[in-house]
Amino acid sequence: MAHALLAAASGGLLVTLRGDLGAGKTTLVRALLRALGVHGRIKSPSYALVEPYAIGENDIKFKRSIGTHAYHIDLYRFSSPDEWDDAGLRDVLDTHALCLVEWPEKAPQLLRRADIDIALTPSLEGRWICIHGGSPAGAAVVRQLASGQTDA
Ligand SMILES: Nc1ncnc2c1ncn2[C@@H]1O[C@H](COP(=O)(O)OP(=O)(O)OP(=O)(O)O)[C@@H](O)[C@H]1O
Ligand SMILES: [Mg+2]
Numbered sequence: 338m339a340h341a342l343l344a345a346a347s348g349g350l351l352v353t354l355r356g357d358l359g360a361g362k363t364t365l366v367r368a369l370l371r372a373l374g375v376h377g378r379i380k381s382p383s384y385a386l387v388e389p390y391a392i393g394e395n396d397i398k399f400k401r402s403i404g405t406h407a408y409h410i411d412l413y414r415f416s417s418p419d420e421w422d423d424a425g426l427r428d429v430l431d432t433h434a435l436c437l438v439e440w441p442e443k444a445p446q447l448l449r450r451a452d453i454d455i456a457l458t459p460s461l462e463g464r465w466i467c468i469h470g471g472s473p474a475g476a477a478v479v480r481q482l483a484s485g486q487t488d489a
Contacts, residue, residue, distance in 0.1 A: 348404070348433045350436070350452045350478070351448070352453045354457065355456045356456060361464045370390055373399070374394065375390045375407070379409070385424070386412065387425065392404075403434075404432075404433050406434040407436070410429070412438065412439065426447075438451075441454075451475070453478055454475075468482065
């Protein structure tokens with residue numbers, strides 16, 4: 338999926354991740370960030386709401402496609418619109434960065450339509466994943482993913 342993002346995306350992308358508690362949202366975000374070149378600890382942003390990461394440092398390929406920063410956002414504990422500005426979410430979501438948002442359903446009136454919406458469902462041996470492109474940019478990533486041409 339990280340390779341599909343690099344190959345098909347241009348500019349910022351909003352990716353939302355849905356699924357019950359423990360569905361695997363953070364696990365998938367961690368794997369994506371690792372594959373995009375993030376080193377060090379990737380903690381869950383439940384309390385801070387948002388954690389910033391530098392991705393693909395010194396790699397021109399990243400800058401051309403999805404920018405130099407990614408933001409991991411977890412809205413599980415989001416409760417009042419005041420927190421939106423206090424946590425800097427308005428600014429973060431306006432930047433041309435990759436934004437990975439867990440629990441988007443907690444702020445439906447504040448989040449724009451996602452470029453890519455991911456739904457995770459636990460199954461016996463792993464997870465079912467459903468990936469939907471909600472914009473031309475997101476649809477390009479999903480097509481790239483489906484084609485298996487991920488040698489970006
Ligand atoms: N694809 C997978 N296959 C098997 N186990 C998984 C998979 N993805 C996640 N898990 C396991 O499920 C547990 C919960 O995962 P995770 O914390 O990523 O869920 P979450 O959706 O982010 O939960 P929350 O809603 O609490 O934020 C972890 O123990 C993780 O190792
Ligand atoms: Mg989580």
